[in-house]
Amino acid sequence: xxxxxxxxxxxxxxxxxxxxxxxxxxxxxxxxxxxxxxxxxxxxxxxxxxxxxxxxxxxxxxxxxxxxxxxxxxxxxxxxxxxxxxxxxxxxxxxxxxxxxxxxxxxxxxxxxx
Amino acid sequence: xxxxxxxxxxxxxxxxxxxxxxxxxxxxxxxxxxxxxxxxxxxxxxxxxxxxxxxxxxxxxxxxxxxxxxxxxxxxxxxxxxxxxxxxxxxxxxxxxxxxxxxxxxxxxxxxxxxx
Numbered sequence: 001x002x003x004x005x006x007x008x009x010x011x012x013x014x015x016x017x018x019x020x021x022x023x024x025x026x027x028x029x030x031x032x033x034x035x036x037x038x039x040x041x042x043x044x045x046x047x048x049x050x051x052x053x054x055x056x057x058x059x060x061x062x063x064x065x066x067x068x069x070x071x072x073x074x075x076x077x078x079x080x081x082x083x084x085x086x087x088x089x090x091x092x093x094x095x096x097x098x099x100x101x102x103x104x105x106x107x108x109x110x111x112x113x114x
Numbered sequence: 115x116x117x118x119x120x121x122x123x124x125x126x127x128x129x130x131x132x133x134x135x136x137x138x139x140x141x142x143x144x145x146x147x148x149x150x151x152x153x154x155x156x157x158x159x160x161x162x163x164x165x166x167x168x169x170x171x172x173x174x175x176x177x178x179x180x181x182x183x184x185x186x187x188x189x190x191x192x193x194x195x196x197x198x199x200x201x202x203x204x205x206x207x208x209x210x211x212x213x214x215x216x217x218x219x220x221x222x223x224x225x226x227x228x229x230x
Contacts, residue, residue, distance in 0.1 A: 046220075
């Protein structure tokens with residue numbers, strides 16, 4: 001069964017600090033890996049989409065990495081800001097089976113404290 | 115562009131009542147879908163559509179109906195609401211060809227439904 005596991009479940013850091021969120025997936029055959037940011041009470045917004053051939057992708061202070069061999073991804077946030085407080089959702093997309101091929105993680109809830 | 119618009123944002127129903135959650139997108143996307151989001155669980159696909167006149171079931175379709183008469187609109191109908199359908203519902207859309215497996219998915223702001 002396709003699965004996406006995210007860690008930690010929740011994280012509290014001080015403003016200005018860096019942090020890294022982890023995502024392990026078992027989707028196969030694999031197409032791409034996505035990270036979404038979901039502010040409280042809002043819909044998810046795409047941060048990055050990486051195919052199996054991409055190792056790193058940046059979006060401002062957000063940098064995602066992908067190791068398709070070990071089926072692991074990470075999202076690194078640099079110099080965190082209060083606006084980074086949100087849930088971060090990892091999504092692994094498969095080529096076959098299922099309806100739309102997307103398997104969602106449960107998310108990491110990040111809180112940035114001043 | 116408004117993107118993906120969902121209405122209503124909040125709704126309270128009694129068990130057995132029916133209602134429709136509306137979803138409209140102005141990006142001319144072929145692909146549209148409905149998800150539900152529950153505490154401690156990832157987003158789960160309810161129904162999806164790859165174009166006008168075409169719909170299909172997702173992971174958790176029971177108790178929900180959809181139709182796609184136009185490219186822009188994709189309403190979700192609850193036929194007889196149950197407390198288990200208390201959730202936050204998200205509509206999403208994406209471009210055809212890239213949509214389901216390689217394209218960016220655009221989400222609405224969500225509709226929070228409580229069934230008593």
